[in-house]
Amino acid sequence: MSAKNVKGPGGKQPASAATNLIAGGGAGMMEALVCHPLDTIKVRMQLSRRARMPGAKRRGFLTTGIEIVKRETPLGLYKGLGAVMTGIVPKMAIRFTSYEWYKQALAARSGEITGKANFLAGLAAGVTEAVAVVTPMEVVKIRLQAQHHSMADPLDVPKYRNAAHALYTVVKEEGVGALYRGVSLTALRQGSNQAVNFTAYTEFRAWLQDYQGKSDLPGYQTMFIGLVSGAMGPLSNAPIDTIKTRLQKTPAEPGQTAIGRIVTISRDMWKQEGSRSFYKGITPRIMRVAPGQAVTFTVYEYLKTILEKGREMLPGGQYEE
Numbered sequence: 001m002s003a004k005n006v007k008g009p010g011g012k013q014p015a016s017a018a019t020n021l022i023a024g025g026g027a028g029m030m031e032a033l034v035c036h037p038l039d040t041i042k043v044r045m046q047l048s049r050r051a052r053m054p055g056a057k058r059r060g061f062l063t064t065g066i067e068i069v070k071r072e073t074p075l076g077l078y079k080g081l082g083a084v085m086t087g088i089v090p091k092m093a094i095r096f097t098s099y100e101w102y103k104q105a106l107a108a109r110s111g112e113i114t115g116k117a118n119f120l121a122g123l124a125a126g127v128t129e130a131v132a133v134v135t136p137m138e139v140v141k142i143r144l145q146a147q148h149h150s151m152a153d154p155l156d157v158p159k160y161r162n163a164a165h166a167l168y169t170v171v172k173e174e175g176v177g178a179l180y181r182g183v184s185l186t187a188l189r190q191g192s193n194q195a196v197n198f199t200a201y202t203e204f205r206a207w208l209q210d211y212q213g214k215s216d217l218p219g220y221q222t223m224f225i226g227l228v229s230g231a232m233g234p235l236s237n238a239p240i241d242t243i244k245t246r247l248q249k250t251p252a253e254p255g256q257t258a259i260g261r262i263v264t265i266s267r268d269m270w271k272q273e274g275s276r277s278f279y280k281g282i283t284p285r286i287m288r289v290a291p292g293q294a295v296t297f298t299v300y301e302y303l304k305t306i307l308e309k310g311r312e313m314l315p316g317g318q319y320e321e
Contacts, residue, residue: 017097023303024092027296032084034295037077038288039084041065042281043145046245049273061284072150080141082163087137091129096300099125099198119199126194130187136179138186139248140166146249174251181252185244185262192240193233197293200229222301223294230293234285239278241285243269 041064048059059067068076102121107113143166149158160166170178204225209215234241246265253261269277 017093019304019307020096020100021089021093023300023307024096025089026303027299028088028092029085030299031292031295032081032088035288035292036081036084037065038284040068040077040079040145042284042288043080043142043245044068045281045284046242047146047249048280061281061287065284071148076150079147080144080163083137083140083144083166086163087133091133091137092296092300094129094132095125095194098128099194115199115203118202119195122198123191123195125198126190126192127187129194130190131183134190135181135183135186136167138244139170139179139181142245142248143170178251181258182244182247184258185240185247189237189240189244192237193289196232196236197229200232201225201293201297204229216305217301219298219302223298226297227290227294230296231286231290234282234289238282238285242278242280245281 038061041061044064045059045061048064065077072079099121102124103113103117106117106120108117140163143160144163147158147160149156160169167179205217205222208217208221208225243262243265246269247258247261252258256264
């Protein structure tokens with residue numbers, strides 16, 4: 001059976017590339033607007049280098065968030081949002097389109113898509129989006145989020161003024177290769193995230209569809225299973241994300257390889273801050289990713305339904321492309 005004949009959940013044809021571009025992009029933009037402050041708090045916690053000392057008080061995500069607001073105004077929580085918004089449409093379009101393509105390519109001859117196929121398709125989709133969009137976007141985003149300047153003080157001029165300026169400065173000072181610093185860790189994180197996320201979401205959705213005897217689920221159910229599946233990725237790869245954040249925050253040292261930097265960062269974290277340092281920012285990350293996936297899947301399914309109904313009304317039941 002060819003890939004295009006493989007049907008999706010509920011016996012429907014897989015969404016087209018146009019649907020994934022519009023629905024995925026719209027879902028991603030909504031998710032970024034709602035959840036970006038938690039991502040900024042997570043990055044700040046991961047970059048904190050407080051040593052392991054007896055009696056030392058650890059800063060939680062609430063304390064970190066309050067400090068950002070006090071020192072940098074509430075707008076400080078949205079540092080790096082421009083970089084995210086620039087890349088979110090291609091990121092989500094690539095994620096959903098490549099996932100559908102990989103899933104259909106891995107389908108059995110009968111057209112059945114197994115749990116293994118879903119997992120591998122999610123893994124491949126995550127790696128694809130990491131290489132194509134996410135790594136450069138995150139390098140720029142993290143450079144902006146790491147700055148502690150006040151958004152209310154016009155005299156407090158940061159090194160990176162906005163996403164475009166940060167991109168220009170990084171390329172000018174460090175070369176284009178700097179935009180792909182940490183690409184292996186980003187690919188590993190995105191791949192494991194989407195493998196777990198899509199597999200869990202698909203299984204939960206299929207179970208609810210079978211249990212209720214219908215293919216279209218109400219929004220609150222889509223949101224709930226997106227929330228649960230979204231929480232699973234961060235729990236599975238928190239150390240990878242923390243090391244990646246520190247790697248992308250600073251310029252590379254002359255003569256040091258990427259693997260060498262990863263080993264050095266990991267060793268220093270273990271020696272100076274202890275094993276818990278690998279899980280810094282896990283609370284805001286789960287609080288950001290889980291509801292983020294809930295928003296993403298809910299908005300995606302909603303927009304996809306509207307777009308597919310519109311397509312059915314066109315002659316031949318196809319988009320005019």
